[in-house]
Amino acid sequence: MTSLARRVLAWGRRRAEDVLAALLAAMFIAFVVQIFMRYAMNAPVGWTTEVSTLAWFWGILWGAALVLTEEEEIRFDLIHGAVPAGVRRLFDAITGAVVVAVFAWSLPAVYDYVTFMKVERSTYLAIRMDLLFSVYLVFAVAMIIRHGWIVWRAVTGRARATGAGA
Numbered sequence: 206m207t208s209l210a211r212r213v214l215a216w217g218r219r220r221a222e223d224v225l226a227a228l229l230a231a232m233f234i235a236f237v238v239q240i241f242m243r244y245a246m247n248a249p250v251g252w253t254t255e256v257s258t259l260a261w262f263w264g265i266l267w268g269a270a271l272v273l274t275e276e277e278e279i280r281f282d283l284i285h286g287a288v289p290a291g292v293r294r295l296f297d298a299i300t301g302a303v304v305v306a307v308f309a310w311s312l313p314a315v316y317d318y319v320t321f322m323k324v325e326r327s328t329y330l331a332i333r334m335d336l337l338f339s340v341y342l343v344f345a346v347a348m349i350i351r352h353g354w355i356v357w358r359a360v361t362g363r364a365r366a367t368g369a370g371a
Contacts, residue, residue: 221271225264232260252329259327259337266340270347275355297359304352308345315345 206214239253285296319342322334357363 218272221267225268225272228260228264228267232257232264235260255327255329259332262337263340266344270340270344275351294359294362298356301352301356301359305349305356308349308352312342312345312349315341 235253235256239250239257242253243249285293288296319335319338322338325334326332327334327337
């Protein structure tokens with residue numbers, strides 16, 4: 206990968222982190238407003254729950270798709286770490302191919318569902334549901350790309366960035 210491509214990807218990753226930080230801030234602020242309105246003003250508001258839930262939903266999928274690296278993903282790797290490097294590459298190729306296949310197979314149906322949801326709106330903020338669910342499409346495409354890259358590295362014999370057993 207060229208130096209320019211790495212700089213562009215690093216810049217994009219930092220912007221994705223900025224979006225995730227904004228989502229966390231929105232969730233926290235909505236939570237604080239909710240507590241204040243409920244207990245200090247005795248006038249609970251519903252929109253804060255919706256903001257918190259939507260920011261959480263978007264934060265989880267956005268972060269998993271665009272912020273977390275392969276090394277930061279939580280995995281059960283007792284067996285993976287105990288086998289030789291060639292077997293680890295085989296495991297990576299098989300599991301990566303399964304992930305790519307499942308997400309690629311489901312993508313048309315997910316797209317249809319997300320676009321269908323344009324007829325619905327959220328309860329308090331009246332945001333179109335297709336916009337709210339669109340983050341799942343970003344997540345699915347990112348998983349296809351990430352795991353396709355894992356398969357490519359496994360098939361070509363390239364080690365993970367953190368080394369064997371990671």
